[in-house]
Amino acid sequence: MKQYKGHGSRDRAVIVGGGFGGLNAAKTLAEAAVDVILIDKTNHHLFQPLLYQIATAALSPGEVAEPIRAIFRRQKNVLVIMREVVAVDKEKKRVVLNNKEAVDFDYLILAPGARHSYFGKDEWERYAPGLKTLTDALEIRERVLLSFERAEETHDAKERKAYLTFVVVGGGPTGVEMAGAIAEIAHKTMLGDFRNIDLAETRVILVEGHDRVLPPFTPKLSHDALESLQRLGVEVRLSTLVSNITADGVQVGDEWIMTPNIIWAAGNVASPLLKTLEVDQDKAGRVVVEPDLSVPGFPDIFVIGDAAHCRNASGVLPAMAPVAIQQGIHVARMIRRGLRGEDRIPFQYRDRGMMATIGRAKAVAQLGKTGFSGLLAWLAWCLVHIMFLIGFRNKVVVMLEWMRAYITYQRAARLITDRSRVDAQNS
Amino acid sequence: MKQYKGHGSRDRAVIVGGGFGGLNAAKTLAEAAVDVILIDKTNHHLFQPLLYQIATAALSPGEVAEPIRAIFRRQKNVLVIMREVVAVDKEKKRVVLNNKEAVDFDYLILAPGARHSYFGKDEWERYAPGLKTLTDALEIRERVLLSFERAEETHDAKERKAYLTFVVVGGGPTGVEMAGAIAEIAHKTMLGDFRNIDLAETRVILVEGHDRVLPPFTPKLSHDALESLQRLGVEVRLSTLVSNITADGVQVGDEWIMTPNIIWAAGNVASPLLKTLEVDQDKAGRVVVEPDLSVPGFPDIFVIGDAAHCRNASGVLPAMAPVAIQQGIHVARMIRRGLRGEDRIPFQYRDRGMMATIGRAKAVAQLGKTGFSGLLAWLAWCLVHIMFLIGFRNKVVVMLEWMRAYITYQRAARLITDRSRVDAQNS
Numbered sequence: 001m002k003q004y005k006g007h008g009s010r011d012r013a014v015i016v017g018g019g020f021g022g023l024n025a026a027k028t029l030a031e032a033a034v035d036v037i038l039i040d041k042t043n044h045h046l047f048q049p050l051l052y053q054i055a056t057a058a059l060s061p062g063e064v065a066e067p068i069r070a071i072f073r074r075q076k077n078v079l080v081i082m083r084e085v086v087a088v089d090k091e092k093k094r095v096v097l098n099n100k101e102a103v104d105f106d107y108l109i110l111a112p113g114a115r116h117s118y119f120g121k122d123e124w125e126r127y128a129p130g131l132k133t134l135t136d137a138l139e140i141r142e143r144v145l146l147s148f149e150r151a152e153e154t155h156d157a158k159e160r161k162a163y164l165t166f167v168v169v170g171g172g173p174t175g176v177e178m179a180g181a182i183a184e185i186a187h188k189t190m191l192g193d194f195r196n197i198d199l200a201e202t203r204v205i206l207v208e209g210h211d212r213v214l215p216p217f218t219p220k221l222s223h224d225a226l227e228s229l230q231r232l233g234v235e236v237r238l239s240t241l242v243s244n245i246t247a248d249g250v251q252v253g254d255e256w257i258m259t260p261n262i263i264w265a266a267g268n269v270a271s272p273l274l275k276t277l278e279v280d281q282d283k284a285g286r287v288v289v290e291p292d293l294s295v296p297g298f299p300d301i302f303v304i305g306d307a308a309h310c311r312n313a314s315g316v317l318p319a320m321a322p323v324a325i326q327q328g329i330h331v332a333r334m335i336r337r338g339l340r341g342e343d344r345i346p347f348q349y350r351d352r353g354m355m356a357t358i359g360r361a362k363a364v365a366q367l368g369k370t371g372f373s374g375l376l377a378w379l380a381w382c383l384v385h386i387m388f389l390i391g392f393r394n395k396v397v398v399m400l401e402w403m404r405a406y407i408t409y410q411r412a413a414r415l416i417t418d419r420s421r422v423d424a425q426n427s
Numbered sequence: 428m429k430q431y432k433g434h435g436s437r438d439r440a441v442i443v444g445g446g447f448g449g450l451n452a453a454k455t456l457a458e459a460a461v462d463v464i465l466i467d468k469t470n471h472h473l474f475q476p477l478l479y480q481i482a483t484a485a486l487s488p489g490e491v492a493e494p495i496r497a498i499f500r501r502q503k504n505v506l507v508i509m510r511e512v513v514a515v516d517k518e519k520k521r522v523v524l525n526n527k528e529a530v531d532f533d534y535l536i537l538a539p540g541a542r543h544s545y546f547g548k549d550e551w552e553r554y555a556p557g558l559k560t561l562t563d564a565l566e567i568r569e570r571v572l573l574s575f576e577r578a579e580e581t582h583d584a585k586e587r588k589a590y591l592t593f594v595v596v597g598g599g600p601t602g603v604e605m606a607g608a609i610a611e612i613a614h615k616t617m618l619g620d621f622r623n624i625d626l627a628e629t630r631v632i633l634v635e636g637h638d639r640v641l642p643p644f645t646p647k648l649s650h651d652a653l654e655s656l657q658r659l660g661v662e663v664r665l666s667t668l669v670s671n672i673t674a675d676g677v678q679v680g681d682e683w684i685m686t687p688n689i690i691w692a693a694g695n696v697a698s699p700l701l702k703t704l705e706v707d708q709d710k711a712g713r714v715v716v717e718p719d720l721s722v723p724g725f726p727d728i729f730v731i732g733d734a735a736h737c738r739n740a741s742g743v744l745p746a747m748a749p750v751a752i753q754q755g756i757h758v759a760r761m762i763r764r765g766l767r768g769e770d771r772i773p774f775q776y777r778d779r780g781m782m783a784t785i786g787r788a789k790a791v792a793q794l795g796k797t798g799f800s801g802l803l804a805w806l807a808w809c810l811v812h813i814m815f816l817i818g819f820r821n822k823v824v825v826m827l828e829w830m831r832a833y834i835t836y837q838r839a840a841r842l843i844t845d846r847s848r849v850d851a852q853n854s
Contacts, residue, residue, distance in 0.1 A: 069620035413489035
């Protein structure tokens with residue numbers, strides 16, 4: 001029995017998640033003789049590599065997100081459902097939505113992504129939001145901007161210092177990008193906008209447990225990134241752990257830092273949906289997949305992207321957009337091969353390098369075992385991100401914003417819109 | 428005793444509200460030997476005439492709002508405070524903020540604007556949000572977009588019909604613009620994006636108590652606007668009143684219309700702050716001002732914009748941006764004249780006409796007793812709104828968006844970001 005209407009004589013592929021993996025799987029199924037149902041809990045595909053620019057007021061949400069329906073307007077074999085999938089029944093081959101409806105599948109591609117992990121300290125989330133969704137990014141944006149407002153109006157020097165202190169936990173790409181952007185906001189963008197605060201009072205602290213930032217990059221690039229951060233005025237604390245977070249501040253190694261501004265970029269855990277599969281998961285909650293990315297024993301169920309634990313010669317593949325994109329394309333091809341009666345082939349990741357930006361004209365880029373940094377890396381970073389951004393309009397607007405920001409140091413989206421948050425802080 | 432720090436030997440002008448009136452007052456005080464404190468409950472000046480384009484996903488918030496601090500970065504006699512003013516003490520010459528601090532003034536310019544009025548039926552607000560702030564606009568945007576999502580997924584024809592029904596209450600400029608834009612979204616933008624709904628099923632109903640839309644315009648222009656709306660597929664109910672609104676629908680004249688999509692554009696009431704002045708107000712809560720816009724008996728307190736009841740030969744001045752702008756400039760000049768020992772002069776409104784847009788290439792414009800409509804009026808509307816929009820970046824981006832929308836019928840900001848709302852509707 002097919003629970004969800006619209007199922008005809010053709011096989012149905014259900015895709016859970018409209019991120020890089022799910023989107024590319026659906027696109028690659030354009031020519032296949034299957035009906036595709038793409039289910040996402042939001043109505044948009046989010047270009048996550050630029051999400052930190054929403055959180056730091058450089059870009060507007062509309063510029064890094066595109067309605068999933070609009071993307072598949074002309075691909076008529078795709079039906080989009082805006083719902084959360086709460087369970088997978090791998091025996092009955094169906095997924096259950098949060099409105100209790102069930103959707104049957106012949107093939108299932110699970111690309112539900114990951115959330116922040118607080119390593120068992122879930123109570124920290126309230127004080128140290130992470131950065132995965134547009135809502136997360138807008139929340140961080142409002143907190144940061146509101147903190148400057150409160151610093152401006154307070155008559156208490158200690159309170160002002162706390163409002164002007166920002167702690168970013170986690171020295172991976174997201175943490176480095178956030179710390180660099182906040183330092184730029186404090187030292188450049190806001191300069192001149194306030195009358196009562198000396199922006200040189202601002203402290204931006206980046207905390208990393210390893211002995212270097214950007215651990216997946218070469219030591220040389222980590223060092224370059226560290227120097228760039230320090231030139232921007234970021235205090236980087238390496239080999240340091242965060243042991244407590246409250247409404248008032250954070251314990252960083254031996255130091256208690258008073259601040260309401262803590263941003264979490266330290267750990268990921270795969271979507272809780274995967275538990276309902278009842279198969280092997282690693283300690284980050286990722287499903288350990290077969291070489292063709294299917295679930296052991298269930299060849300018609302695939303797991304891809306941040307939700308998959310997939311190894312190649314150099315180890316477990318990282319949670320990065322290129323991995324998810326290539327995996328999405330691969331599983332769609334495996335379905336197409338199956339329809340033609342061909343055998344599957346293992347997934348092979350083609351490593352085209354990785355990049356992280358630190359600030360204006362500062363980035364690091366790694367290609368295989370070599371790398372480069374500085375202006376050239378930054379230009380490459382800009383180019384690649386604009387190329388992969390979805391929608392011609394977004395490419396143009398983001399490019400204009402970056403050119404303007406480069407020249408003026410200004411940020412386009414310095415808005416506090418959430419009245420409930422503002423009212424809550426009115427005391 | 429001066430309660431708020433930073434007060435030196437110069438007189439202090441306190442401005443409440445960073446809308447068109449307050450902003451222009453502060454700018455006009457640039458050359459005056461006064462300290463200016465501008466207080467607004469948000470951090471941005473909002474270009475309200477384009478707010479309906481946020482609500483209908485055509486523009487992003489950042490494009491019609493500019494941080495007030497950024498506007499006054501170089502005008503060093505202005506201090507900006509992001510706070511709500513909760514009371515005015517006209518005898519002691521101070522205002523009280525929502526954090527209980529007081530700000531003393533020598534001159535006070537009250538420009539707090541207006542909110543929607545539900546004519547005593549405040550319980551309707553929950554089901555029929557109005558459109559005054561960015562938060563309002565984002566709320567309406569999410570409701571409209573989510574309604575199309577729910578229509579797509581439901582298996583119940585009656586429910587689908589309700590989700591695809593939109594009722595706009597009030598046929599003034601905001602109501603006409605909202606109804607026209609929603610009709611365009613339903614019939615053009617969304618076309619092709621959905622698989623299970625026939626967008627021709629969409630109903631957009633505009634309800635107006637008077638016998639014509641756009642009552643302040645000439646009858647000829649009202650008629651032109653009506654025809655344009657009808658060509659867009661809007662059902663216009665004239666001389667019709669709304670008598671009940673619930674979570675399920677709205678009573679429009681004799682008809683009960685099932686819909687969760689009701690937008691309120693029917694009435695205004697001036698800010699409740701004005702009550703604390705304890706002076707004469709009209710029935711819309713506006714302060715009845717002297718010819719120089721001061722409060723009777725208190726020549727150093729002015730009320731301007733939507734909060735002021737100000738008459739000229741043709742009646743009470745309407746709640747429009749040009750009135751507020753001219754009044755803001757006037758009161759600042761009166762303060763400057765006072766500092767020079769010159770007498771005040773009465774405010775005189777220079778009517779430069781008014782405009783309203785109905786949709787793509789459709790608008791009406793009135794200049795004195797004559798008017799014109801159609802493409803020419805629409806081009807004039809676009810031009811004037813881009814001219815008055817604050818910020819070069821916003822002018823460029825909005826112009827690009829409009830050109831793109833004109834060609835493609837697409838909308839740039841079709842995003843649902845408020846997880847709490849989505850979760851609440853997950854049942």
